[in-house]
Amino acid sequence: MTANTSSRRIGRIVRGMATSDGAGVKLNRVIGGQDLPMLDPFLLLDEFRSDDAGDYIAGFPEHPHRGFETVTYMLAGQMQHGDNKGNTGNLGPGSVQWMTAGRGIVHSEMPQQENGLMQGFQLWVNLPASDKMTAPRYQEFAASEIPQVALAGGGSVKVIAGTFDGVTGPVSGVATAPSYFDVILPPGSTLDLDLPAAHHAFIYVYQHALNVVDGPQQRQVKQGELAALTQGDTIAVGALDAEVRFIVVAGKPLNEPVARYGPFVMNTAEEIQQAFADFQRGLF
Template identity: 50%
Template sequence: MTNRSIRSVIPGMDSSDGAGVRLKRSIGQHQNLRIDPFLMLDNFSSDRADDYIAGFPAHPHRGFETVTYMLDGRMLHRDHMGNEGLLRSGGVQWMTAGRGVIHEEMPQQEEGLMRGFQLWVNLPAAEKMKPAAYQNIEPEEVVTAADAAGNRVRLVAGSLPFDGKTLEGPVAGISRQPLFVDLALAAGAALELPVAADLNAFIYLFEGEAALGNDALELNAATELGEGDRVSLTAGPEGARLLLVAARPIGEPVVQYGPFVMNTSAEIEQALRDYRDGRLVD
């Protein structure tokens, strides 16, 4: 097996989205800062209601998938298909926009900490116009395990050998074979995990200190991993928490205009016409 090393680092930059939700955007802050098939990664974290209370009112998507993973807080999802789900601490919502979705995500709290991530995952051309779909994964459905060293994993998607067992995440039917893991490393502990060589991968450290091999990971940054088939992590003296995310790359042209991600400018223009004429979600 070959250890993956750091290929590039995309620091999180202060930004806002929706109706003024404050966040840090790493992947996707510029359209040349992507990691195929990942288009965008936002990290929202605040205990000030003014930073999140306005939420993400109704808006469209086409051509990709949105993944919302809540660490702390409560947010309600509604979409044009009639889906409704309360996203609680530890839960996840994986939405395939496909041909088109109009949805909203609105906070269900007026005070306290709201913290989590939203990841955008591209779809290949053959799947961009498929029917929309929605998976609501309750916190209790996320597969959780711990080893003797005190390291804990929460597996949202994919298959992961860990501590002598193979864990299977609850998200199903995603073509890019994603791996989405929330890792909590014990103080000073080491952990090795396999990551298939044909997947593009990144790590996002959001608590504590950790190193990949001999290289320190930057806090609140998407660290793109190089070639290899495993990651070797070591936590700092107070432990660490991070996301490990991987998926099969697509290798196709990407043309993005706001919430629409297609392969050509003509397809973007069609998406805009469809939305304007009320045909986006036909």
């Protein structure tokens, strides 16, 4: 792996924090906690992973959202979603749902299993002020609809959003022009990842550990750690002595004021108060 003047570096490394949400689902909160409240445009990143049904069985009963997007990526398990517009669907292993809450929606996400492993991620992506009151919409893709690029040295890159090696993911029409890759690298292999230079980006390792070229040195990012990256064109990474799995996510920063309270993310406190009033009046 080599570094050059346009290479990204590690800005900081953050460990997730154990928490719970919904009706008591146990989570590892990586963005949205005290150490990393947000990484514009990303407001929250939760990893859920448990084979104990008691950690997830209560799920996420009906709750509202306004002003941002939620992205659910399942690695293992079955989750059913539904909303107050009559939309329903099942998310299985390898599937993705990109939900634009826009001006308001009430939805639920409930496990469709009573035992076994439930694993995946939920990411919250902010919307620009001009899009916060847009009509809600879903983009939902089964595992078979998400392209996977085989790497010359072994391993693969699953392209959920953005473009890798000429292959573009199915998620489209998102204001922050995101990239979202799920990467598997076998022991000893390396990879150079190109990302839009001005986008904010991070790597989150969810299996084993990863070497990241950081200027003249290499730094290790361990399982359960997020590396927030500096801006640049390319980030160079490599597996150690075991297969490593990690996600790489990037998006265009909005550089707008953020007012957030629970499930509402707007630009001003007044807009948050209006969101509560609209929800209580049944306008979502």
